[in-house]
Amino acid sequence: MTEIRTPRLVLRRWFDDDLVALSEIHADPVVMQRIGDGRTRSLEETAQDIEAWEEEWDEEGFGMFCVELLGSGELAGAVGLSVAEAPAEIAGQVAISWRLGRVFWGQGYASEAAHATLEFALQDRGLDRVVAAIRAEDGSSANVLGKLGMQAEGAARHLVHGHDLTLYGIDLTQYQH
16 A cells, blocks of 8 residues: 655545545535636545546556545545646646645645655656646645746646646656655
8 A cells, every 4th residue: 555654644545434524625615616617526526536546546556645644643635646637738647736625724734745746756656747737826836836846837728617727847857855
């Protein structure tokens, strides 16, 4: 089982017991406003998300981690890697993303988890490049990506959801751990 420990977090695969806690995060409209189409997700949809993430782990050797607080064991959210389907400019490339419960914002958890995930991608999984696509107005995520050393590489429009995106990338030669 893949598990990464940081000073404050455990990044691990998903357990059945994680469903309710993640569905509570997915039910928060403020958390979800910059993810996908911006709508909240039901318990059933969250279960489908976890199932899809676990399938990606099995097929690709990477996926979305459960983010757990090391001290309390509390589920803080999800961070990880997936093969991007859209926008076309990054389709087929490995993208990093995250979502944390609102009570965990502003404490550096997203940066800590994303840094460990990027290191996992480039060093443990041997990927040459990782990308990200965030909504153009999402300054908090842009800040996290900047801390990772990822550079803005262009803009795109999400063809399904219609919002403007900023595209980021980093390759192994640019990465400094």
